Amino acid sequence: MTCNIEYLNFKSNRLIPFDQFVETVLYKPKIGYYTKKIPFGRTGDFITAPTISNLFSEIISIWIVSSWEELGKPRCFNFVELGPGDGSFAKVFVNTLKKFPNLFNSINIYLYEKSEFLKNIQKEKLKDSKIKWINNFDKINKGPVIFFGNEFFDAIPIKQFTYKKKLLLEKYCYLDHVKGFKEVYQRAKIEDIKEIKNFRVLKDLKFIEFPKLGILEMSKIVKKIKKLSGGVLLIDYGYTKLLNRSTIQMVMQNKKVRTDDFFKNVGKADITSLVNFSLLKEYFLKNQMNVKKIVTQKFFLEKMGIVERAKILEKKMDLKQKNYMLSTLNRLLNKKLMGDLFKVIFAFKSKSNNFLGFK
Numbered sequence: 032m033t034c035n036i037e038y039l040n041f042k043s044n045r046l047i048p049f050d051q052f053v054e055t056v057l058y059k060p061k062i063g064y065y066t067k068k069i070p071f072g073r074t075g076d077f078i079t080a081p082t083i084s085n086l087f088s089e090i091i092s093i094w095i096v097s098s099w100e101e102l103g104k105p106r107c108f109n110f111v112e113l114g115p116g117d118g119s120f121a122k123v124f125v126n127t128l129k130k131f132p133n134l135f136n137s138i139n140i141y142l143y144e145k146s147e148f149l150k151n152i153q154k155e156k157l158k159d160s161k162i163k164w165i166n167n168f169d170k171i172n173k174g175p176v177i178f179f180g181n182e183f184f185d186a187i188p189i190k191q192f193t194y195k196k197k198l199l200l201e202k203y204c205y206l207d208h209v210k211g212f213k214e215v216y217q218r219a220k221i222e223d224i225k226e227i228k229n230f231r232v233l234k235d236l237k238f239i240e241f242p243k244l245g246i247l248e249m250s251k252i253v254k255k256i257k258k259l260s261g262g263v264l265l266i267d268y269g270y271t272k273l274l275n276r277s278t279i280q281m282v283m284q285n286k287k288v289r290t291d292d293f294f295k296n297v298g299k300a301d302i303t304s305l306v307n308f309s310l311l312k313e314y315f316l317k318n319q320m321n322v323k324k325i326v327t328q329k330f331f332l333e334k335m336g337i338v339e340r341a342k343i344l345e346k347k348m349d350l351k352q353k354n355y356m357l358s359t360l361n362r363l364l365n366k367k368l369m370g371d372l373f374k375v376i377f378a379f380k381s382k383s384n385n386f387l388g389f390k
């Protein structure tokens with residue numbers, strides 16, 4: 032199957048900022064990548080931690096239980112999963128919470144999902160009446176709130192910029208009738224230049240990736256947390272030492288696709304970018320949030336006791352089950368696999384500060 036250009040409904044020669052182009056390709060109702068097939072899991076294009084192993088979801092669930100305790104066991108408590116994918120995390124989360132009746136009776140569980148197609152998949156999988164789907168956070172008005180997103184931020188399209196002499200230029204895409212999709216750099220908008228110049232971490236870069244849409248999402252989350260207390264835990268693949276290049280990745284059938292074939296594979300592959308965790312941290316700090324030290328997924332999961340939990344579970348397993356569990360654990364923790372590349376950041380506003388997993 033090749034990318035059918037008309038299919039994506041682009042008008043010829045209209046310039047579209049790169050983030051909006053990717054947004055259309057991924058999320059435009061009925062035709063976008065995330066709106067017509069399940070991209071996750073072994074039969075999909077990529078595997079995420081909750082679809083690799085229930086252990087991951089169990090450990091995050093325990094972290095949420097411990098954070099509720101840290102927040103003083105409030106009688107009214109809210110949890111929002113950002114971008115729940117195929118619902119794998121939420122399923123384990125609800126089952127785990129049932130072992131903590133005090134929390135289970137106090138918690139409102141919300142799923143925040145953009146794709147109607149995925150929402151239906153989630154509703155099929157998650158029949159528990161505790162779970163509610165929301166398109167904004169207006170309903171959350173009482174009690175602290177914890178937001179959690181695994182591979183949420185990386186799925187939100189970014190803007191790309193470069194300097195020509197001292198001029199900041201933004202990447203745009205357009206559809207040429209004869210040659211297909213093309214890219215071109217145009218003068219950046221003043222409001223974007225101002226915003227970018229405000230970030231210390233972007234100062235010395237010649238090539239800039241700026242998650243404008245992601246920050247817009249974070250601004251709604253930060254506003255809620257500042258009003259109600261709580262925090263946001265994000266796990267994603269990304270970096271803290273600055274990169275000076277495009278980090279766009281395309282993945283199809285669990286293999287990376289060459290990004291010089293970007294336009295050829297548009298619509299057929301997932302498109303993500305590496306998350307700039309230093310920028311996220313700077314954003315949260317600028318907005319008067321506290322931020323825990325950024326740690327790797329390996330560090331966080333080990334601190335939260337994932338290895339000990341696996342040892343308990345393996346006692347009840349036969350050899351085949353045990354080997355399978357250990358191979359998935361290795362995938363999550365191995366530094367050459369997901370262990371180091373994935374990072375964890377927690378930004379919060381609360382009287383307490385002793386949230387687990389970061390030291």
Ligand SMILES: C[S@@+](CC[C@H](N)C(=O)[O-])C[C@H]1O[C@@H](n2cnc3c(N)ncnc32)[C@H](O)[C@@H]1O
Pocket residue numbers: 065071079080081082113114115116117119143144145146149180181182183186187248
């Ligand atoms: C890469 S998937 C990760 C899914 C899941 N968290 C996991 O780890 O398996 C990204 C998810 O975020 C959702 N998403 C992306 N942008 C979103 C937005 N702005 N608002 C709500 N959901 C969004 C996608 O539809 C998808 O469910």
